[in-house]
Amino acid sequence: MFEIDALRLLVAVAETGSFTKAAVRLSYTQSAVSRRIATLEQQAGGPLFERLPRGVRLNPAGRALHRHALDVLDRLSRAERELAVLHAGHGGLLQVGAFATANISLVPAALRALQEARPEVEIVAVEGPTDTLMRRLSDGSLDLAVVSDYPSGLPSADGVTTTELCDDELLVALRRGHRLAEAETVDLGELHDEAWLQGAYGDRPTMLADACARAGFTPRKVIRIAEWTGKFGYVAAGLGVALVPSLAAWAVPDELVLRPLTDRALHRTVHVALPVTPLSAALALRDLLRAARQVRRPHRDHLH
Known part of the structure; x- marks a missing residue:
């Protein structure tokens, strides 16, 4: 198992071409860099750098690990940014579920309003029957769901609260x-x-x-x-x-x-379902769903 700090050190040495310069960049001593690279090479099963008269460069094994290290560090950086905006109540990923007919007009109208109000929120929308959506809310794979009490009543789910949206x-x-x-x-x-x-x-x-x-x-x-x-x-x-x-x-x-x-x-009665501790963006979407239901009326031509 490679440590994250060791992967950061590998990238720094590869970019600077020098243990000494990498030590300065990361505020390490040169001896600490040498020890950590030696440990990393032991974990990798062999040398990762070619030692040159002036500096070092990655060998084939080093280039392979370097490629993966960049991917891992990029993913971690994106995770840190996403968590930061989530904790601040802004942006992040919002996973939304709804049953089929709610996706015809009600949910799209609310999602469009959310995107206009909070363009930094990344929305992932899924469709499914109410019982499936409630299970996904309970296991944490959804942040909000629009559900219905038809045909067998509104199912209960651990850690999920529901509020009536409309008839x-x-x-x-x-x-x-x-x-x-x-x-x-x-x-x-x-x-x-x-x-x-x-x-x-x-x-x-x-x-x-x-x-x-x-x-x-x-x-x-x-x-x-x-x-x-x-x-x-x-x-x-x-x-x-x-x-x-x-x-x-x-x-x-x-x-x-x-x-x-x-x-x-x-x-039937339509409900908004949320986890007990909802995201800020989920609460905003709940309010927009209420507003969307008030204005989304059937075409008059169909009713006459």
Whole structure:
């Protein structure tokens, strides 16, 4: 195991070409430099320098170790700078997670505002289901996550706190020529003959199944499509209808309209999740998410 100070000394000797000059640069005595280089060469398994009449220069083994030493020292320097700005409450790396529909408009709007306010913050964004995001917050690999209580409630995680961000109403997506496209609100019972677009994975209970049961029917046909773009395509083609969270309204194409439902139980709650000791940038992003939700409304054209 090479010591960091020894690697710094190797670089200094290589740059100055002299044990004496390296000693002056690092405030060592020449004898201390000679001893430490001898120890380093012993650890490396052989000589690292060619001894010349005037000074020294790296041999092939020395050049190989020198290359790695520069990389290690550069990484350490970057780590020191990152830690300094983190402890000062400025900059650094911010790892953010969100579920899919939060990434359509809400999270991007807040991240853009954060970049404008704090350009020194480096943002890493990931997407995943709520249970995965909560685990990643708990193990320290995320600094903030936007999560949802759908479909099975908000999971708990050690060392994670959550605060409610907004209520996310579910709307029904219809093609513009649909007989109910101009209705103020839609009762699910009026859609009992429709095919429904749902997610590709049907092993969990869904709001749709519960809501249809409350309305007194079972969907006659369910078409399972994984991505929102595919669901929208099927609805636009008149092949079915779909429930769409209001957070996803910004991605709805012009061929569709979104109508409110009479069943007010069709909603989910969105939360911001943070570690118990959050970063300053994470707290700033939490506040920007609140502001973004207040201004990010669905396109009016889709609601009329």
